[in-house]
Amino acid sequence: MSQPPGQQPPQGEFGAPYGPPPETFPPPGQGTAQPSGPYQAPAQPGPYGSPTQPAQPTQPVQPAPGYGHPPQPAPGYGYPTQPAPGYPQQPAPGYGYPPQPGPYARPNQPQPGYGYPGQQPPPQPPQSGGSRGGGRFRGGTGAIVGAVLAVALLAGAGIWFALDGDGGSGKPTAGPGHSSGPPDTSSSPSPVPTRTGGHDTISPAAEAAAVNAERKPGEAKMLWLQKGGVDLPGGGDDVYGPWFSGDTVVTAMYRTVTGYDATDGSVKWSLRLATSMCAAPSQPTADGKIVLGVKRTTSGDAECNGLQMVDLTTGKAGWYRTYVRQGVWDGLSDLRMSTNGGTVTVGRTSRSDAFRVSDGKVVFGKLPGNCQPFGFASGEVAIAAASCQTAADDHKEHQVQRIDPATGKRLWTYKVKKGWQVAQIYSANPIVVSLKQADDKWGILVLNADGTYRTQLAGGPGDYAVSCDVDVIVQGPNLDNCLGVAADANTFYMATKAVDLKTGDGNKVAAFDLTTGKHKWSVDSPAQQSLTPLRTEGGKLFMYLGAAKNKGGGIASVPSTGGTWSPVLRHPVSGAPTERGFSLSRITYVGGRSYLTQARISGVEDGDEVEERSMVAFGS
Numbered sequence: 001m002s003q004p005p006g007q008q009p010p011q012g013e014f015g016a017p018y019g020p021p022p023e024t025f026p027p028p029g030q031g032t033a034q035p036s037g038p039y040q041a042p043a044q045p046g047p048y049g050s051p052t053q054p055a056q057p058t059q060p061v062q063p064a065p066g067y068g069h070p071p072q073p074a075p076g077y078g079y080p081t082q083p084a085p086g087y088p089q090q091p092a093p094g095y096g097y098p099p100q101p102g103p104y105a106r107p108n109q110p111q112p113g114y115g116y117p118g119q120q121p122p123p124q125p126p127q128s129g130g131s132r133g134g135g136r137f138r139g140g141t142g143a144i145v146g147a148v149l150a151v152a153l154l155a156g157a158g159i160w161f162a163l164d165g166d167g168g169s170g171k172p173t174a175g176p177g178h179s180s181g182p183p184d185t186s187s188s189p190s191p192v193p194t195r196t197g198g199h200d201t202i203s204p205a206a207e208a209a210a211v212n213a214e215r216k217p218g219e220a221k222m223l224w225l226q227k228g229g230v231d232l233p234g235g236g237d238d239v240y241g242p243w244f245s246g247d248t249v250v251t252a253m254y255r256t257v258t259g260y261d262a263t264d265g266s267v268k269w270s271l272r273l274a275t276s277m278c279a280a281p282s283q284p285t286a287d288g289k290i291v292l293g294v295k296r297t298t299s300g301d302a303e304c305n306g307l308q309m310v311d312l313t314t315g316k317a318g319w320y321r322t323y324v325r326q327g328v329w330d331g332l333s334d335l336r337m338s339t340n341g342g343t344v345t346v347g348r349t350s351r352s353d354a355f356r357v358s359d360g361k362v363v364f365g366k367l368p369g370n371c372q373p374f375g376f377a378s379g380e381v382a383i384a385a386a387s388c389q390t391a392a393d394d395h396k397e398h399q400v401q402r403i404d405p406a407t408g409k410r411l412w413t414y415k416v417k418k419g420w421q422v423a424q425i426y427s428a429n430p431i432v433v434s435l436k437q438a439d440d441k442w443g444i445l446v447l448n449a450d451g452t453y454r455t456q457l458a459g460g461p462g463d464y465a466v467s468c469d470v471d472v473i474v475q476g477p478n479l480d481n482c483l484g485v486a487a488d489a490n491t492f493y494m495a496t497k498a499v500d501l502k503t504g505d506g507n508k509v510a511a512f513d514l515t516t517g518k519h520k521w522s523v524d525s526p527a528q529q530s531l532t533p534l535r536t537e538g539g540k541l542f543m544y545l546g547a548a549k550n551k552g553g554g555i556a557s558v559p560s561t562g563g564t565w566s567p568v569l570r571h572p573v574s575g576a577p578t579e580r581g582f583s584l585s586r587i588t589y590v591g592g593r594s595y596l597t598q599a600r601i602s603g604v605e606d607g608d609e610v611e612e613r614s615m616v617a618f619g620s
Helices: 204-213 327-332 573-580
Strands: 050-052 152-154 158-162 194-196 199-201 221-227 237-245 248-253 256-261 267-272 277-279 289-294 306-311 317-322 336-340 343-348 351-356 362-364 371-376 383-388 397-403 410-415 421-428 431-437 441-447 453-456 485-487 491-495 508-513 519-524 531-537 540-545 554-559 566-570 585-590 593-598 613-619
Touching: 204 221, 204 573, 221 573, 237 277, 237 585, 237 593, 248 613, 289 336, 336 371, 371 397, 383 421, 397 421, 421 485, 491 531, 508 531, 508 540, 531 585, 540 585, 573 613
Parallel strands: 351 371, 485 531
Antiparallel strands: 050 410, 152 158, 158 441, 194 199, 221 613, 237 248, 248 256, 256 267, 277 289, 289 306, 306 317, 336 343, 343 351, 343 371, 351 362, 371 383, 383 397, 397 410, 421 431, 431 441, 441 453, 485 491, 491 508, 508 519, 531 540, 540 554, 554 566, 585 593, 593 613
16 A cells, blocks of 8 residues: 555554554654763654764864875765755766666676785785675665555654565774885776677677667767776676766776776776775765775785775876774674765774875774764765664664764764664765665655754655665675665655566656655656666756667656656667666766766676676767
């Protein structure tokens, strides 16, 4: 049963047996932040908890010699955009996922982590096995499908969505080798016809030329097409990026970081690292710097505790350093990296460490108290998810915090209701947070800029489909990389599940009012194609239109007030087979060009991953 659009259940009543015990939710926008020592503020009714003011201001931790700190990340997946006045809109170009794999799709097979460092510091003891933080939502369907409103309806406009399948002390101690150790560099080979797996393959350049030769009037060009080009260990590897710096678009995979010319796809530079990458922020700094998480050694069980700064404009390696991962929770946890202003953060279950991007110096480490941030969303506004070490030692009590990335000072804290955990940060500005409970309930919380409760989402068409890093990559899933969602100052946008293969029906993109939480409007995709929100700009929502059989994809837009969507960029129908091969890809629309980037490269036979299509660009 689903909640009628815009309707809200009466106060104090619930619609289904799966909801928490009856409680009264605050009206949207109410709830004053309370001063907190150890965060002993009155509990906010409902799963969304209560906002509290930060504990007593903490003194900035004095940086230890040799640590670093990053510049400002820009809104969107790796691409800076100008914030609006006041509380800047942070458009986040989301990901898109085309319907069915085409001829170049390969099974995305997870693989054990590979090793990496620039300079080789003394090896660390092997990392113990066991589940890792962030793993509880991995291995799901890649989307929250079959999510229906009113499985349990909460008073005050709250909803739980039912999920189908798996959910899915002091300063850091410097490890040896924290000074710069630039890796070797080498150029990537240009695409040429070759053979792989015993079969002839066409070069990416020839494939793009063939697509453009059949292009129809009004269709964009396939500007360029790239292949993986790297011989990977069995199982393949994750692709980090894309990040944009001027006219350079950059991706990173295994031990190679590559900068391409955004207009023609030619390789501008290629940086070879000594060990493999294991994490990376979704955004670079405003001046085009990125800090990558790298393995300490090349052994298969090497710890992911190295950091390598790279200049995305020049392709030069900057400083390299390591840090110590302390304790069981820290050692087993996935990394969650972010760029906030001039700071890069490295989050784990039990703590986050922050470094200056410019020189690698420590900005802050473990903060006072037993609640520590385990991950941030990249952006000008540093919004963090924090977990608290309780008597049960399970880190299941969560908070949402705003932290000054230059000092580590908590600006405010919002306590999430016990039993609910922060799953993703859909948007840091405005603040929209995905919460989950026991992998079977899902809610979306909206906070004001000062950390007070704003609203929670209700209504809409249901069957929402959101897929994040934990669904598409194996190492270093961040909190802020999700496809199928976007936000502007007043509206949140979310896609429903992809095309119904039985009926051929398309999907919908639903818009929600961030003040009331109510569903505002929906827009339908064409038959056999799906629409995926990417980002907002100039009063419009930009969406990716997925390709289908004999139908090209493209970029579309719709006014934030609703209405009929309009095509912005039409991808050529002749390129549909190639486009459909980008399964679980990241989609970006930057400078009038659209880019599809595989999130993971793998192959069936040895060598297949070298020819796997890794990135394609469309434009005029």
